[in-house]
Amino acid sequence: MYRYDEIDREIVDARTAEFREQVQARLSGALTEDEFKPLRLMNGVYLQLHAYMLRVAIPYGVLSSEQLRTLAHIARTYDRGYGHFTTRQNIQFNWPKLVDIPDVLDQLAGVEMHAIQTSGNTIRNTTTDPFAGAADDEIADPRPWCELIRQWSTVHPEFTWLPRKFKIAVTGSPEDRAAIGVHDIGLKLVAKDAGEIGFEVHVGGGQGRTPRIAAKIRDYLPANELLAYLTAVLRVYNLAGRRDNLYKARIKILVESMGADAFTQAVETTYRDIRGRELALPAEEIERVSSYFVPPPAGAPDEAPSNDRAFLTWREVNVKPHKVAGRAIVVIALKPYGKAPGDATAEQMEAIADLADRYGRSEIRVTKEQNLVLPHVEAAALPSVYEGLKAIGLATANAGRPSDIVACPGLDYCNLANARSIPIAQAISEALEAAGLDEKAGEVTIKISGCINACGHHHIANIGLLGVDKKGEEVYQLTLGGIADGDAAIGKIAGPGLSANDAIDAVVTCVQVFADRAELGETFIDTLTRLGHEPFKEAVYGA
Amino acid sequence: MKVITANRLADGRVVYFTAEKGWSENPDDAVRLSEADADATLTLASGDVLTVVGPYLIEVDSSADTFRPAGRKHVRETIRQTGPSAGSTRALEGV
Numbered sequence: 001m002y003r004y005d006e007i008d009r010e011i012v013d014a015r016t017a018e019f020r021e022q023v024q025a026r027l028s029g030a031l032t033e034d035e036f037k038p039l040r041l042m043n044g045v046y047l048q049l050h051a052y053m054l055r056v057a058i059p060y061g062v063l064s065s066e067q068l069r070t071l072a073h074i075a076r077t078y079d080r081g082y083g084h085f086t087t088r089q090n091i092q093f094n095w096p097k098l099v100d101i102p103d104v105l106d107q108l109a110g111v112e113m114h115a116i117q118t119s120g121n122t123i124r125n126t127t128t129d130p131f132a133g134a135a136d137d138e139i140a141d142p143r144p145w146c147e148l149i150r151q152w153s154t155v156h157p158e159f160t161w162l163p164r165k166f167k168i169a170v171t172g173s174p175e176d177r178a179a180i181g182v183h184d185i186g187l188k189l190v191a192k193d194a195g196e197i198g199f200e201v202h203v204g205g206g207q208g209r210t211p212r213i214a215a216k217i218r219d220y221l222p223a224n225e226l227l228a229y230l231t232a233v234l235r236v237y238n239l240a241g242r243r244d245n246l247y248k249a250r251i252k253i254l255v256e257s258m259g260a261d262a263f264t265q266a267v268e269t270t271y272r273d274i275r276g277r278e279l280a281l282p283a284e285e286i287e288r289v290s291s292y293f294v295p296p297p298a299g300a301p302d303e304a305p306s307n308d309r310a311f312l313t314w315r316e317v318n319v320k321p322h323k324v325a326g327r328a329i330v331v332i333a334l335k336p337y338g339k340a341p342g343d344a345t346a347e348q349m350e351a352i353a354d355l356a357d358r359y360g361r362s363e364i365r366v367t368k369e370q371n372l373v374l375p376h377v378e379a380a381a382l383p384s385v386y387e388g389l390k391a392i393g394l395a396t397a398n399a400g401r402p403s404d405i406v407a408c409p410g411l412d413y414c415n416l417a418n419a420r421s422i423p424i425a426q427a428i429s430e431a432l433e434a435a436g437l438d439e440k441a442g443e444v445t446i447k448i449s450g451c452i453n454a455c456g457h458h459h460i461a462n463i464g465l466l467g468v469d470k471k472g473e474e475v476y477q478l479t480l481g482g483i484a485d486g487d488a489a490i491g492k493i494a495g496p497g498l499s500a501n502d503a504i505d506a507v508v509t510c511v512q513v514f515a516d517r518a519e520l521g522e523t524f525i526d527t528l529t530r531l532g533h534e535p536f537k538e539a540v541y542g543a
Numbered sequence: 544m545k546v547i548t549a550n551r552l553a554d555g556r557v558v559y560f561t562a563e564k565g566w567s568e569n570p571d572d573a574v575r576l577s578e579a580d581a582d583a584t585l586t587l588a589s590g591d592v593l594t595v596v597g598p599y600l601i602e603v604d605s606s607a608d609t610f611r612p613a614g615r616k617h618v619r620e621t622i623r624q625t626g627p628s629a630g631s632t633r634a635l636e637g638v
């Protein structure tokens with residue numbers, strides 16, 4: 001893992017000390033709420049329905065066991081014993097007191113963590129493939145590039161007051177697991193014949209009110225020119241993006257209004273002026289950063305035979321192939337049946353940190369599906385890891401299965417919500433379990449957002465639910481056919497809004513239709529493409 | 544009827560404006576206001592910037608000892624009043 005240098009440490013320490021003073025100033029009345037609010041938001045502190053919420057950045061979703069233990073400690077000491085992992089590969093604490101948050105930030109700084117740029121119109125935490133550095137289909141490890149983006153974008157003076165927030169995702173594998181198509185900038189590592197690597201650049205994707213799939217604006221960018229090119233994109237956006245209308249301020253609207261060709265031309269013109277100069281990354285610097293991300297050594301293979309059916313199922317569903325012999329990727333689905341998606345208790349976090357130390361090179365990843373991953377487990381240790389997870393109730397074999405549901409906090413916590421997400425997810429999960437649909441149905445994604453901000457990624461769910469407010473009542477819109485990764489697609493609204501109970505039934509019905517009518521090996525999208533939307537709509541809404 | 548609610552500055556918790564011109568976490572302590580009194584009382588309550596953040600009026604159905612949020616925001620205000628309806632908090636608090 002990357003270690004902070006002096007500059008990082010100074011920035012974080014200075015910001016933590018500054019925020020402590022700002023909190024004091026607010027409490028004493030030296031700062032008004034209007035003055036304080038933007039300052040707290042810049043430090044990841046939101047005010048939600050019941051309490052403050054602290055969003056902590058997990059750079060590109062990579063955590064050390066020591067960091068996870070600190071998060072557990074914060075959960076236990078300053079929160080209500082749990083944390084909520086988000087679709088942005090971050091963690092949120094739902095109950096900290098404002099007066100305690102400076103202490104929390106101190107504890108985070110002690111393990112090289114912070115909440116800087118988790119809010120506001122800045123470049124947010126870069127997200128990437130949770131299997132980075134481990135995936136067997138990887139062209140190159142995206143983490144060094146994410147780290148270089150992190151260093152470049154942290155308190156970047158030119159890009160601290162953008163028209164709107166800005167999200168970058170990087171994938172290093174042809175099988176995109178980072179949803180690059182729905183990010184402001186999506187970067188895909190590609191290799192030339194000579195083995196040289198570079199980036200395919202996509203710009204203008206996003207979810208929210210106006211979901212858009214990013215346009216590809218460059219087939220190949222030499223890797224060492226990454227920061228110059230990102231600067232060019234951000235500079236064009238910063239100057240031409242709209243600031244008069246919150247809903248039209250994201251780069252996707254700019255790309256659309258200029259047209260992808262004109263936008264590309266503007267970027268290329270800006271890039272021509274700055275390329276090859278101080279932003280070009282020296283080979284030594286790329287090498288220095290990359291040296292923190294070396295692959296693990298080969299491990300002992302998993303040779304012990306097992307008759308434990310539950311273990312074998314879990315291994316088949318939750319364990320993914322690793323690029324290094326004798327290693328495996330373990331997905332810890334934070335989706336026990338009937339529980340809130342993405343929540344982990346302090347005890348669970350500590351137990352996972354212990355498992356990472358004993359069997360997985362002390363590393364943990366957070367996924368946009370609100371799961372955790374042990375990326376480098378020694379294959380021979382899989383039974384022990386399974387037992388360890390079983391002991392904390394996290395050995396459900398449902399990673400990527402129907403009950404691996406994504407849900408935003410929704411109206412149970414969020415100030416912007418129209419409707420609840422968590423209880424809907426819990427009820428769907430229970431119904432799927434009762435109907436045995438995790439076993440009967442193939443690959444399908446279910447995602448729920450409590451409002452059009454789409455933090456629950458419903459637009460890119462195979463089966464999505466969006467909470468809307470209809471004259472004070474919670475109503476849910478069902479969408480079908482969204483795709484998060486690879487050939488990203490926005491789901492289409494299936495029919496009229498549904499009550500909470502009908503929405504739960506509708507999702508389960510769609511999974512049932514899929515299970516009944518799928519041909520061998522088909523994913524939900526395959527079946528939907530072959531049959532069309534009608535059979536699903538008919539099952540939900542009647543003929 | 545109306546009630547004034549806000550979040551407490553120091554810890555963000557949901558509080559209600561009381562008849563004693565203070566704030567309480569207990570919804571039963573909330574002063575019920577008629578339409579005629581609501582705005583003036585809100586102005587008074589909003590002056591308390593060192594105790595609370597963002598006071599506002601909510602519509603309620605009031606009974607002798609308590610109230611139930613009413614109107615368009617009734618689901619939101621019920622969740623604020625009684626806590627998250629689902630998820631880990633409820634599960635943990637039940638333990």
Ligand code: SF4
Nearest residue numbers: 408414417450451455
């Ligand atoms: S989608 Fe809406 S309700 Fe859900 S967390 Fe985001 S802003 Fe809140």
